[in-house]
Amino acid sequence: MSSMGIAIAATGLSLVLIFFWMISLSMRKQRLEAERKAREVAYRKAMQKAREQERKERKFKAETGHIPTILFLAKEAERENIKEALYWYDKAAKLDNITGMYGVVRLAERMREDVILREQANFWRVAIAGVEGDVEAKFATGKALVFGRGVEKNLHKGHQLIEEAANDGCIAAMLHMGEWQLSPENMAGHGADALYWFMKAAEKDSADGKIQVGLCHLNGIGVEMNMVKGCYWLERAAESGNAEAMYHAGDAWKNTGKTGNAIAYIWLFLSASLGFEPARTLRDEVASNIGVDVVVGLQSLAKPLQRKLASGMVKKHSIIRALNKVYKREVYFPSDSELPEDGFIGSQESAQSQDDAFGLGFQPDIVPRTEGAGTLTSPSKEVLDFTQNFLQPQTLNKPHS
Known part of the structure; x- marks a missing residue:
């Protein structure tokens, strides 16, 4: 073979080798690209899996x-x-x-x-x-949870918030806590706990709290039954002009002792005059038991008192001290240990403060007399004369200038 043939053969072989090399290079490039894409896919899957795992976690x-x-x-x-x-x-x-x-x-x-x-x-x-920090709002939130208003019902959390509001000084929350302790739905409720919360409200000068404390004492709820203490708390609420308290006080005194009906009539008369309908029926029932003449005397005693209550000028314990003096009732005022946070006058009140009820200088015979087994007789002329001026401005002691 000539040298030219050899050269041509060598050139052809070179071209073939170059062709195969280029094919090999292309295949390698394709393989690397495929591997790269596979790695990217695997990476994306791994990242997506990691993100999904992270999201799940x-x-x-x-x-x-x-x-x-x-x-x-x-x-x-x-x-x-x-x-x-x-x-x-x-x-x-x-x-x-x-x-x-x-x-x-x-x-x-x-x-x-x-x-x-x-x-x-x-x-x-x-x-x-x-x-x-709004305790009234906290109480409202608790009530909404208790009754499921605008939110899913949650008794435990609701009462927890209400108790917090009560401890922060919300009177409505205190009353709710007392009522909850007496509720049939509260299997863990206790009368003593109810009295505790009602007393807390009473210490804040809540008429409703005082009413409930009075009813607890009258009915022996959380405490030994005691009419004197029960009537004290009801009359404390009544002194603030609360018609319901007057009604309960009248109901408590009805048919008790020699002068119970007289005291009952006064409170029921005052309650009815404020529009408390249940008091009207009970007032008339008591009136039928004591007679017209006695009723006239009691009304002459109650009407000036009604005006005084309407004026909002009744001082703490004034009516209670007056009734104690007039009707010779057993005297009770809470001791300091019973009311550690309140400013009520305690049982250590001086004789002068007892005798100076309303500054009127009461005399023993200013109420209808009793004869026999507690039967009320007609009031004396002196009684009627006195009651005509009962609580009139000129009878009040005026401070020295």
Whole structure:
């Protein structure tokens, strides 16, 4: 073979080798690209799996009450899914987180057509006020939870908030706690605990609290039954012009002892004059037992007292001391140990304060006399003359200038 043939053969072989090399290089490049793509796919899958795992873990933490995670998910969802964001904000709010409460209220403003959400937002507005220190709002929040108003019913948490409000000085919450202790629904309730809360309200000068303390003593709820103490508390509430307290005081005194009906009539007359309907029937029943003449005398005693109550000028214990003096009742005033936080005058009151009831200088014979087994007779002329001026301004002791 000539040298030219050899050269041609060598060139052809070189071309073949180059061709195969290029094919090999192309295949290697394709393989590397495929491997790269496979790695990217695997990486993306791994990252997606990691993100899904992270989201699952984050959701688990949120569902189990981790507040920062709950708020993170709420904020994240707020961009694209308001309902999901609302779910998380509501969850945070129910865990007493104020940011969650504000979140529910804010999203409710964007979904005004949702009536149920609007009610929930109203609930959380009140709850926010309670968290920020408004004890009345805290009490309202607790009641809403107890009765399921604008929020899912939660008795335990509701009463917990109400008790907190009561301890913070909310009188309505104190009364609620006392009533709850007596409620048939409260299997763990105790009369002593009810009396404790009613007494707390009474110490805050609540007429309703005093009424309940009085009824507890009269009925032996949480304390030994004691009419004298029960009537004291009812009359303390009655002195503030509370018609219901006057009614209960009258009912308690009815048919007790020689002068019980006289005292009962005075309180029932005052209660009825304030429009408390149950007192009218009981007043007339008592009147039928004591006679017209005695009723006239008692009315002349009660009417000036009615005007005094209407003026709001009745001092603490004034009526009680007056009735004690006039009807020679057993004297009771709470001791300091019974009322550690209140300014009521204790049982150590001086004889002068007892005798100076209303500054009138009562005499023993200013009430209808009794004969026999407690039967009331007509009042004397002196009694009627005195009662015509009972509690008139000129009879009151005036301070020296």
